[in-house]
Amino acid sequence: MIANGQTFTGQTIQIDGCSFVQCTFVKCNMSFSGVIPANIDRCTFDRDCTWSFRGPAHETLRFLAGLYQFGGANVVEATFDVIRGKAKSGGIAKAD
Secondary structure, X not given: OXXXXXXXXXXEEEOOOOEEEOOEEEOOEEEEOOOOXXXXXXXXXXXXXXXXXXXXXXXXXXXXXXXXXXXXXXXXXXXXXXXXXXXXXXXXXXXX
């Protein structure tokens, strides 16, 4: 799916394999599994949107949570700094 400038209300949106540009999401359930790359560019999400992560995306979040709790907090924080744009690389390997 390629969506540009659309508004989605009260829907479950499977993000994998889709491209959303300048879209608005209102009371949607955003679902991402990380199986197929996705693009979200300049979109807005109202506070009533919920997010669910499945498959590889869920496992990645579980891994980061465990790493944070058991001695790797600095790696997770460095990753967040990269995501926030506060660091250039932070030792995070880029996907091929």
